[in-house]
Amino acid sequence: MTTSHGGAADQGSHRPAADVDVLVVGAGITGIYQLHRAREAGFTVALLEAGAGVGGTWYWNRYPGARFDSESYTYGYLFSRELFDEWEWREHFAAQPETERYLNHVVDRFDLRRHIRLGARVTSAAFDEPAAMWTVVGADGTELRARHVVAATGVLSVPYVPDVPGRGDFRGESYHTGRWPATPVDFAGKRVAVIGTGSSGVQIVPAIADDVASLTVYQRTPNWCTPLNNAPISPAEQAQLRAGFDAMCEVLNTSVHGFLHPAHDRTAFDDPADERRAFFEKMWQSPGFSKLTSNYTDLLFDHDANAEWCRFIAEKVRGIVEDPDTAEKLIPKDHRFGEKRPPFVAGYYEAFNRPRVSLVDLQESPIVRITERGIETAGGVRDVDVIVWATGFDFGTGALLRMGIRGRDGLALEAHWADGPTTFLGIQTAGFPNLFFPGGPHAAAGNNPRYNGDQVDFVTDTLVYVRDHGYDTIEVDPAAEARWTDMVNRNVALSSFTERSYYYGTNIPGKPRRYLLNSGGRPKLFKEIARVVETDYSPFRLARSSDGGDRRHR
Numbered sequence: 001m002t003t004s005h006g007g008a009a010d011q012g013s014h015r016p017a018a019d020v021d022v023l024v025v026g027a028g029i030t031g032i033y034q035l036h037r038a039r040e041a042g043f044t045v046a047l048l049e050a051g052a053g054v055g056g057t058w059y060w061n062r063y064p065g066a067r068f069d070s071e072s073y074t075y076g077y078l079f080s081r082e083l084f085d086e087w088e089w090r091e092h093f094a095a096q097p098e099t100e101r102y103l104n105h106v107v108d109r110f111d112l113r114r115h116i117r118l119g120a121r122v123t124s125a126a127f128d129e130p131a132a133m134w135t136v137v138g139a140d141g142t143e144l145r146a147r148h149v150v151a152a153t154g155v156l157s158v159p160y161v162p163d164v165p166g167r168g169d170f171r172g173e174s175y176h177t178g179r180w181p182a183t184p185v186d187f188a189g190k191r192v193a194v195i196g197t198g199s200s201g202v203q204i205v206p207a208i209a210d211d212v213a214s215l216t217v218y219q220r221t222p223n224w225c226t227p228l229n230n231a232p233i234s235p236a237e238q239a240q241l242r243a244g245f246d247a248m249c250e251v252l253n254t255s256v257h258g259f260l261h262p263a264h265d266r267t268a269f270d271d272p273a274d275e276r277r278a279f280f281e282k283m284w285q286s287p288g289f290s291k292l293t294s295n296y297t298d299l300l301f302d303h304d305a306n307a308e309w310c311r312f313i314a315e316k317v318r319g320i321v322e323d324p325d326t327a328e329k330l331i332p333k334d335h336r337f338g339e340k341r342p343p344f345v346a347g348y349y350e351a352f353n354r355p356r357v358s359l360v361d362l363q364e365s366p367i368v369r370i371t372e373r374g375i376e377t378a379g380g381v382r383d384v385d386v387i388v389w390a391t392g393f394d395f396g397t398g399a400l401l402r403m404g405i406r407g408r409d410g411l412a413l414e415a416h417w418a419d420g421p422t423t424f425l426g427i428q429t430a431g432f433p434n435l436f437f438p439g440g441p442h443a444a445a446g447n448n449p450r451y452n453g454d455q456v457d458f459v460t461d462t463l464v465y466v467r468d469h470g471y472d473t474i475e476v477d478p479a480a481e482a483r484w485t486d487m488v489n490r491n492v493a494l495s496s497f498t499e500r501s502y503y504y505g506t507n508i509p510g511k512p513r514r515y516l517l518n519s520g521g522r523p524k525l526f527k528e529i530a531r532v533v534e535t536d537y538s539p540f541r542l543a544r545s546s547d548g549g550d551r552r553h554r
C-alpha cells in the first residue's frame, strides 16, 4: 500500500505532518468511492479493510443465492460515464460474484488498490488533540496518523449470531451468511439447517434445496416475501441503458429512494376490487422494490389498503405451497407489509414443496439448545451436518462501536452513543473532530449507494473546504447534532418501519431501541446540506492549531 499521492495538505502549514490527509476505513462501495473522491481532490489517502478482499457486503456475503434487491445498474457507480459504458451487468439483479467482480474492476480501473491495505481490521482510532490528528491502529500491526478519518464501515457488516445454549458444542460445519467462506461449501448429500428467514435466509434456501439430503428451515417470524422477478439484461436493454444514462442519473440522483421505479398516483380504494386485484397482480410481477415504491400511494400507511395487499400475498403463498399447514406458517400474522424490510425471493415458497425441505416454526417449538450433532427444539432433536446462521447483523452502529473510537478527552464513542447514535446528517458526531462516517447510522433508506454517495460527496466537499480555508479541525456543534437527531426521532412517525424491524436494533439483546436510518430521507439530507453551504458551514466548529485551541473560527 502506498499512502502518498502528491497531496499538499500539510505543505506550508505549521501543523505536524500526518501520514495521510484522509484515512478511509472499509472497502465497500462507500469506502471505495470515498477513497477515489478524496484522492481526486488532491489529498494523500490510504484505506484499511478488515477483509482479505475489497467489496464489503459483496466480499463477505458470498453464500449461494446472495444477490441484489436493487437493480444492478442503479446500484453501481454513476460518477464515470466511461465506467458505466464499459461494464455490462448481466442481470437486472446481479448475483454476489458479479458485484464483487465489479467492485474489484472499479478499484483497478481507477488505480486505487495501491492505497488499500487488506486484512487490516482497525481496533483503535484515537484523536490526538494537540496534534489535531487521529492515530489509527489495526489488528495487523498497522499504525497510521491521519488528519481525517472516514469510517465507511457499513451498516450490515457485523454479523449477529444469537447466544443459543450449546452453540459451541456443534461438531458439524457452521456458517454465518455474512461471513461465508471463500471456498464454496459443499452441500451435496448433507443434512442442512438454515436458521433465520430474513433477506439472506430466504435467498439461500432455494439456492441449495436441490443439493442437500435434507433442509430444515428454522423460522422465528415469517416475512412478507414477494418475487424479485430477475431476468438477464438483453442486448436491446443494454443499448437502452447506455442511451438513457443522463436521464437515469437525473432520476437516481434526485429521487427519494434512489430507485428508478415510478410512483403510482392512486390509492388502493380509488380502484374497484377487480381492478385493485389486477393492479396487485401487476405489482407481484414487477421487479424488486417497486412493490413498495410503485404500489398504491396509501399502501404503507392505510391499514385497510395494506391489509388488502397482505391478503393478496397470503393467497399467493397458499396457492404455491402445497402443504396447507406449512403455507399458514409462512404467512406473517404479527406485522403488516412494510413494517419490516421486505425480502424478495426466487423460488423460496416453491422450495417447501420438495419432500426434503421442511419448516420448523420456532414460535411453536423454540430452540432449546444446539447439541454436538444438531438442533434441539421444544418439539424434538434433529441431527444435521451443517448449520447456516442467517441471523442478520448488528445494524447501523455495530461496526463503529467495535472500532475503539476515542474522541476529545478520550471520549469513547460507545459512551457517547450509550442511548443510541446522535449524528449530524448521519456523517459526524460531536466530540469527534475530523471523523466522518458516511453510510453509517442515520444514513440510507432505499438504494444504499445513492444515499451513501450523497454523503461521500458532501464529506469530500467538506474536506476541501477545511483544507482550502486552512483549518486543522472540523467538528459538528452539539446543537446541530441535537437538531438532526431530534429530526430523525420525530420523523419516525412518517416511516412505515416499526420497532419490529432490525432498523431499530431490536434483534440485538440490550441494544437501545432507536431508529437507525434517516427518517427524514434524502429530502432532509439535501436541504440540510444546502443550508450548511449557504451558511458557510455554521453547524460546524472549525479551528486552526494556531488559534490556541479556539474551536470556532469566526
Ligand SMILES: Cc1cc2nc3c(=O)[nH]c(=O)nc-3n(C[C@H](O)[C@H](O)[C@H](O)COP(=O)(O)OP(=O)(O)OC[C@H]3O[C@@H](n4cnc5c(N)ncnc54)[C@H](O)[C@@H]3O)c2cc1C
Residues within 6 Å of the ligand: 025, 026, 027, 028, 029, 030, 031, 048, 049, 050, 051, 055, 056, 057, 058, 059, 061, 066, 067, 068, 069, 070, 075, 120, 121, 122, 123, 152, 153, 154, 155, 156, 157, 178, 200, 399, 402, 403, 438, 439, 446, 447, 448, 449, 452
Ligand atoms: C446480503 C445483502 C444484500 C444486500 N443487498 C442490497 C441491495 O440490493 N441494495 C441495497 O441498496 N443494499 C443492499 N444491501 C445493503 C449493503 O450493505 C449496502 O448496499 C452497501 O453494500 C453498503 O456499503 P458500505 O460500503 O457502506 O458498507 P459494507 O459494504 O458493509 O463495507 C464496509 C466494510 O468495512 C469493513 N470494516 C468494518 N469495520 C472495520 C474495521 N474496524 N476495520 C477495517 N475494516 C472494517 C468491513 O469489513 C466491510 O468490508 C445488502 C446487504 C446484504 C448483507
